[in-house]
Amino acid sequence: MTEQITTPSANDTNDAPKHNLEAHNFDATDSYNFAYLDEQTKRMIRRVLLKALAIPGYQVPFASREMPMPYGWGTGGVQVTAACLTPDDCVKVIDQGADDTTNALSIRSFFASTAGVRTTEATDKASLIQTRHRIPEIELTEGQLLVYQVPIPEPLRFLEPRETETRKMHALSEYGLMHVKLYEDISQHGHIATAYAYPVNVEGHYVMDPSPIPKFDNPKMNNCAAIQLFGAGREQRIYAIPPYCHVKSLDFEDYPFDRLRAPGACALCGADDSYLDEVIMDDEGTRMYVCSDTDFCSTRREQGHVGDQSGLFDSEEG
Amino acid sequence: MQPDALKGGFADLPIQSATAFRSVLQAMARPGTIHQLAGAAPPPPLSVAAGVVLLTLCDPETPLFVGASVDTPDLRSWISFHTGAPFSAASAAVIAIGSWQDFTPLSAFPVGSAEYPDRSTTLITEVDLLGREGSNACRLTGPGIQDFYTLCLPDPALMQANRALFPLGLDFILTSDSSVAALPRSTKIEVM
Numbered sequence: 001m002t003e004q005i006t007t008p009s010a011n012d013t014n015d016a017p018k019h020n021l022e023a024h025n026f027d028a029t030d031s032y033n034f035a036y037l038d039e040q041t042k043r044m045i046r047r048v049l050l051k052a053l054a055i056p057g058y059q060v061p062f063a064s065r066e067m068p069m070p071y072g073w074g075t076g077g078v079q080v081t082a083a084c085l086t087p088d089d090c091v092k093v094i095d096q097g098a099d100d101t102t103n104a105l106s107i108r109s110f111f112a113s114t115a116g117v118r119t120t121e122a123t124d125k126a127s128l129i130q131t132r133h134r135i136p137e138i139e140l141t142e143g144q145l146l147v148y149q150v151p152i153p154e155p156l157r158f159l160e161p162r163e164t165e166t167r168k169m170h171a172l173s174e175y176g177l178m179h180v181k182l183y184e185d186i187s188q189h190g191h192i193a194t195a196y197a198y199p200v201n202v203e204g205h206y207v208m209d210p211s212p213i214p215k216f217d218n219p220k221m222n223n224c225a226a227i228q229l230f231g232a233g234r235e236q237r238i239y240a241i242p243p244y245c246h247v248k249s250l251d252f253e254d255y256p257f258d259r260l261r262a263p264g265a266c267a268l269c270g271a272d273d274s275y276l277d278e279v280i281m282d283d284e285g286t287r288m289y290v291c292s293d294t295d296f297c298s299t300r301r302e303q304g305h306v307g308d309q310s311g312l313f314d315s316e317e318g
Numbered sequence: 319m320q321p322d323a324l325k326g327g328f329a330d331l332p333i334q335s336a337t338a339f340r341s342v343l344q345a346m347a348r349p350g351t352i353h354q355l356a357g358a359a360p361p362p363p364l365s366v367a368a369g370v371v372l373l374t375l376c377d378p379e380t381p382l383f384v385g386a387s388v389d390t391p392d393l394r395s396w397i398s399f400h401t402g403a404p405f406s407a408a409s410a411a412v413i414a415i416g417s418w419q420d421f422t423p424l425s426a427f428p429v430g431s432a433e434y435p436d437r438s439t440t441l442i443t444e445v446d447l448l449g450r451e452g453s454n455a456c457r458l459t460g461p462g463i464q465d466f467y468t469l470c471l472p473d474p475a476l477m478q479a480n481r482a483l484f485p486l487g488l489d490f491i492l493t494s495d496s497s498v499a500a501l502p503r504s505t506k507i508e509v510m
Contacts, residue, residue, distance in 0.1 A: 034332035043377050046339045047412075050375075051436040053346045054489045054502030056461045060436045084343065086336045171432035203461055203504070205485060225464075227347045242347045242462035242504075 028113040035082040035115040041065055045083035045238070049229065052240035057202030058170070059153050064236040068110075073103055075233030077130050077149035078110070084128060084145055084229070085111065090118045092126035097134040097275070097292030104132070121295050133196075135217040137274050137296040140226035142243065148211045150232035153239065155199045155209040175207045178250060186255055195260050201248045202241060215249065216259045216275045222247040266291045267309040269300035288312075323395035326359035328373055338374045342491065345500040350458040350467025352448050352499045361392040364444070367493035368415060371442050373400055376413055381406030383427075385416015388444065408439075415442045418472035424480060427488055435485040438503075445472060448494045457508040458501075469499060474509045481507060 033039065041063075048062040067075040081091070091111050095104040099121040107130060108119045120126050123136040130147040140146060152158075156166045159177045169175065178199055185193045198215035202208050210221060211230060221228065221241060228241040241247060251257040265272040267288040274296055276289040288309055291297035301310070328334040334357040341353040360369030376382055382403040384394065397403055408414065408426035421427070421441055430438035449455075450468045456477075458467045471477055471492075480487045480503060487503030501507075 034336065039331060039335065040377050040379075042335070042339075043375060044379065046343075047375055047380070047440075048436075049343060050346050050440065050489065050500075051438075053343070053462070054504060055435050055485050056504060058435060058485060061434075084336075084340065086340050087333060088337075167433040227343070240347075244464045245461045 029116040032114045034087075035085045035111065036068075037065065037079065037082045041079075042083045045079055048238050049080070049083065049240065052229070052238050053227070053242050055206075056241055056245055057206030057208040057239060059208075059232075059237040059239045062236055062238050064233045067233065069106070071234040072151065074107060074130070074132055074149035076231030076235075076238070077132070077147050077233075078107060078231075079233060080147045080229050080231035080238060081111065081128060081130050082115075084147070085115050085117060087115070087117060089115075089127045090120050090125055092120050092123065092129045092295075093131070094129065094134055094136070094293075094295075095132045097136075097277070098294045100294060122299075123293075123295050133212045133214075134275070134292060135213055135220045137291070137293045139220075140224060142225045144226040146224075146226050146228045148213075148228065148230045150209070150211040150230045150235075150237070152197075153209055153230065153232040153235050153237040155197075155207055170206060173205060173207075175201075175250075178207060179252075182250060182252070182255075186252075192251070192255060192258070198257075199250050201250060203246050207250070208239065208241075214260065214275055215257075216261050218247075218249045218257070219259065221245075262289050264289055265307060266297060266300075267307045267312070269297045269305045269310075270307040271297070271300055271305070322361065322392065323399045326361070326369070326396060327400040328357050335374045338370045342371060342374060342498060342500070345491070345498050346462075346489070346502055348462045349460070349501050349505040350463060350469045350499060352497050354496050355493075355498050356496055361390065361396050363390075364388055364393060364415070365493050366496045367498045368442050368444055371491055371493060371498065372397060372403075372413075372415060375440070376401035376403040378402040378404065380412040381410050383408045383411035383414035383416070383439070385414065385420025387417040387420050388415060411439045413440050413442065415444075417444045422473075422476070424476055424488060429480075429483055429486040429488060432486070435487075438486065438488055440489045440491060442491045442493060443472065445470075445492050445494050448492060448497045448499055455510045457510050458505050459508075460506045461504045462502075463505070468510065469501075471501070471507065474507055477501065478507050481505065 048060045052060045093104040093108045095101040112119050128145045132149045182192050196214050197212040230239045249257040262276040268290050274291045277292045279288050345353050355367045355370040358369035380403050427439040449470050452470045454470050456471050456474050490501040492499045
């Protein structure tokens, strides 16, 4: 007997929600332990998470496992999410602000199938948000967890390759090297040219890599109501920022920290305060700027906000 | 092995430990907030909350210090059967369980090193009552706390000394009946 596999027909697809790939029939909740990882691994990660919260900004080593996805696709974030998930959670995953990219979609369906949790694209409906390189535009709330995927957790790594040395530098709060790097930015470019993974100081002690979020997002980490957890799978480090922490981007008195944002408004929703992506439209150099946060942009469009190219995709969407 | 040791564990381990951990995570992230735990029935005199925290965090990788006030053959059997945690002296403990009196002097426990401040003991401390008013009521501020919380602590002076070690130091999980609160080393403590 062959099992009948039902695939949505073309007609179904038109009526289905925009990202109907999520409406998959695959349910692995009986085949895997809850949230994929075995219990001992989850306990190990949970103990590390508690230490990370107790020492804000300090990178706690952990025994990172192989995950069913390549390094660089969020193995650290996925392990932290798996250790935190409960069946009541509603999970949102974003990749550079977008809910509908391959990475975001596959991680979301991974947890839908191995943990049976609900998923969403709406920031305000999610209880756990896993993110690659963005913080959502709308303010996060007390009940929420924000899990960052981190490639290189050590902010000093490109300045000092030896782990033994960077550990000493953190232990002594010796961050002169980082200030020299920012100073060299100014001497070469006239301003601090670091635009992403901009180093922050957490609670006056540890300097921390905020993962490669644009520095536009850095101020959102400060005094944030949500719990922020960072997982670096390949580098085997977990760190955290508890709610309402003082997180300060490094700068100088005469060169204060400055958020960086493409000038103008979103071409689809007209927002002039959101982080914008540049989209190349053809091979003649035409480009448009749209919100990087897809949920923020579509919510605004539903509310009736328009940008100067709002009608651009109307004919395609039918 | 006592026959009763087989009872009182989680009935649905992955789900119950996930739910319990989320409460402990919230407690540690927001020091001074009180959360409820359920699902374990450890042998007396251990509280439900302390039992749940043990089941959630302990396994064969975590040397466990058992304080004299809770140290019974029943409890040791229960811990061994449900978690497999090896029993250890205070100086090698990753996790400790007991009352405040069992843990003094605190200097017996590792507080981590400057390079690895995470290599310190987490003390699951049984208290009579997790309350906000009464003797030793303290005002808590610091990471995780928007304004302040008040919480009665067993020995504010020793906990202030622990805070002074930051980023080294011990982390406390306070348990009473089914309630849990946490006091990481980062929290500033003022006696009211």
